[in-house]
Structures are given as structure tokens and as C-alpha cells.
Amino acid sequence: MADYLLFLLFTGLRRQEVAALKWSAIDLNDLSFTLKDTKNREPLTLPLTDFIVQLLESRKVIKYSEYVFAGDGKAGYLIETRRQVQKVTEFSGVIFTLHDFRRTFITITENIDISAYALKRLVNHKMSSDVTASYIVNDVERLRRPMEQISLKLLQLLKV
Template sequence: MATFRKRGNLQWEARIRKRGYPATCKTFDTKAEAEQWAKGVETEMSKGQFVSTKEAESYTLSECLDRYKEEYLPRLKDPRREISRANCLQSRAIAHRIMSTIRSKDIADYRRAREKEGISANTIRLDLALLSRLFNFAKSDWGMESLTNPVQLAAKPKLPPGRERRLESGEEEKLFEAIGDDFEFCAIIKFALETAMRRGEIVKLAWEDIDLRNKSVLLRDTKNGTCRTVPLSRKAIEVLQGLPRHISGRVFPGHLHPDTLSSKMGKACQLAGLANLHFHDLRHEATSRFFEHTDLDVMEIKAITGHKSLQMLARYTHLRSANLAARLDGAKRGEVRRF
């Protein structure tokens, strides 16, 4: 049964006590609003449809982000980026809002503010993805059943087309010249161009997973979460055979991190005068070379690169116009050479 009491001169509190449900209360500006709310809640309780909003109305987004970092993010393979993303979100004004008060308009306002700051569409998309997971987690695990996920209703930023940067004539030589006597980084670049492996897969590579006799490497820990076997070309094997053995058991130094490769690549490209070339572009280059220089079909290439779908692989299949012309003249795929 609902009871009502005046709080000060301007507010009314409605409190409902019903067997089988926790005490529920809420404050309103007028008694009429309090009575209307109480009537609706009692009806939901009678029908067994009532969901308490107490938890969702008790915590701010920032407080929930703290709990999310403590309970959920440690489960990830590499939580550092997501922790950094959560910390960034906590510095925004929206972080001080109570969870139950955040609406899709607030998410849209956050998106527009980030766009005005010049933040990339993909970064904003990842921010929104974290927020969406947080709301779902709070709803399913933290007793905030009354929450709706405002991110699902908000418009997402339009992503730009996928990168298509490739090594132009002479750029590979300039890159190696800029790297100089950094033997191991040169080896990593050569290995990436031969295998199309991701930077995270390369730095985690262990000698126990290398089978030189069968010319293959087993990748146990991939981005997609599934193992895959990558065949090794003659050049890839030559790279491996020229490497020293590390006590860590890693093929490449155990202290390397994927971000380290990106940083070293950026410095080398700047020194070589190569604009807009990232380490991940080597994967695109290697995959394109599979199509240009081998007789492998698309399914075989998909098995090597580990792309989840043919649609994802399609963006890597852009071939040089000169090679296409040679194919039109009857050249087989494996006979085509770059100019």
C-alpha cells in the first residue's frame, strides 16, 4: 500500500510497501504526480511485472565504469586499451550522470562533441561499443533490470572506407634503409610481408609453434579467438632461420608489444619520408600479393589470413591495374609480376 508525505514546502514522497517486494519510494513536485506514479507501480506489482529502479537510480556512469574496470575488463586478453578508453569516458560530463537518466540524446550529444574535437569515427565507435557493453552488463549482472541501453537507439558515426594503402615502387627499399641496422625489426617487416600475420600474432609467436620441416606455424592466440595454421614461404623460412633464439621462447624479443611495432614503424616511415603508412598496411600488402603472385584461390587465402568472412577479405583483393591487364591478355595468376 502506498503512503505519501510532504517533504519541505515543494516536494511529495511516495513510498510503497508490498509483501514480496522491497520498499520502493520516489519524490515528486506534486502530490498528484506521486499518486499517479504509485498507482502505476502497484499495478505492475499486482501483475508481477514490477522491476525496481533503485540500483539504476543510485549510481553514476563514472561509478559504474569503475566497477566495470574491476569486474569485466580483467577478463580481456589485453585490457589496457579498454581501461584507457574507460578513463577517457570518465573525464566527460556525461560520466557524472545517474545511469537511469542517460538517454539516446545524451549519447548523440557525446558523439557530436567528439566529432567536433576531430576524433576519428572508429575511435568514437569503440567508445560507444564500450558504453553499450557497460549498460548491458549493468542490466544483467548488477540488478539494474530497469535500464534500457541508450547506445542502441543512438545513431553511430559513419565509418570511412577501409584503408587501401600499399607499398609503392621503391618504398620497401626506403623502409629497410631507414630501419638500418635494427636486424630484428627488419626481420619482422619481412616476415609480415610474407605471412600477412597481424602484429599481435607476430609478437606472440613462439618457437614451439614453428614447424620448419612442414613449413608452417601454428597460431594459438588470434584476434578471432580461433587457432589457425599459416604456411611459410621460402623467404619466411629464411627469415626464421636467421634469427637468434631468445630465452623467453618467443621468436621475436619477449618485451615487444603490438604498440611497440606501430611506434617503430611510424619512426621508420617518418625517416624514410613514407606518408600514411602503418604497420597494419603490411598485412594488406601481403594479402594483395597472395592474389597477385600466387595461384591460391580466395578460400585458401582466407584460411591463411584468418579473415572471418569473404566480405572482410574482399577489401584486400584490389590488384594493380598492370597486373589486371596482363591477366586479361591470358597470363595466369602465378605468372603475373609487379612492375
């Protein structure tokens, strides 16, 4: 559960996108991963940061499912998190939702002056009718530096 929460925080992804993440979507050679079933129905490929690579490598040792965050239910991946979130709330005294991790990721990204276009791409928000955005090529390598900067800022704030 701790790894799941960290993955949410360090990627800014939606809880279902992370919960249903399969090992087959992760490319440790290219240091990236691809989500095919996203809220906006557009596939998303993101770079893996050093921190997330370490997290995934430690999970691979205990790999026993096609899902990175396996669960006991019929779906095969982690679905119910309320009890664990409640335990974290009791321990920390901080009331939060899983979506707050996405908000935190977005706020940190903006606070460290990552471009709005990179931010939108990182969290898979559509560019709408922004003409300028249609000219920008946002491949996984373009997002690698911003993603690593966000990761380093989070590690600094978490004092890890």
C-alpha cells in the same frame, strides 16, 4: 625490428599474432607454424616459405627468449613499435601502419590470382555462410604453394 616487419609483410598476419609468436609454435621439420590465439579464436596453421625459414633460422642464432620477437617489457614480446616505424617512415618517406602490411599481403595475393578461398584461409578470415567454402579442405599443404607464390612476388617487388 626489421625481421618483425618482414614477417608481417610475408605472412599477412595481424601485428599481435606475430609479436606474441613463440618458438614452440614453429615446426621447422614440417615447415609450418601454428597460431592458437587469433582474432577469430580459430587456430591457424600456415606453411613457412623459404624466405621465412631463412629469417627464422637467422633469428634462432640470437634466440634468448621463448618469443620469436622478444621485447624488453613485462609481456616478454615486442609491443611498442612506434619509434621504429617512425624511423622507417623518415628513411623511406612512406607513411604506413603495421596493418598496411596485411593489406599489401592481401592485395598481392589477389593480384597473382590466388583463389579467394585460399586467401581467406591464409589471413584467417571466416568463410561465413558460403556453402561452397564448407566443402573445401584447407590443410597446410594446400596453402604451401600459394604462400610460396606470394613470397616470390614480394621478393620480386622488393628487388631482394
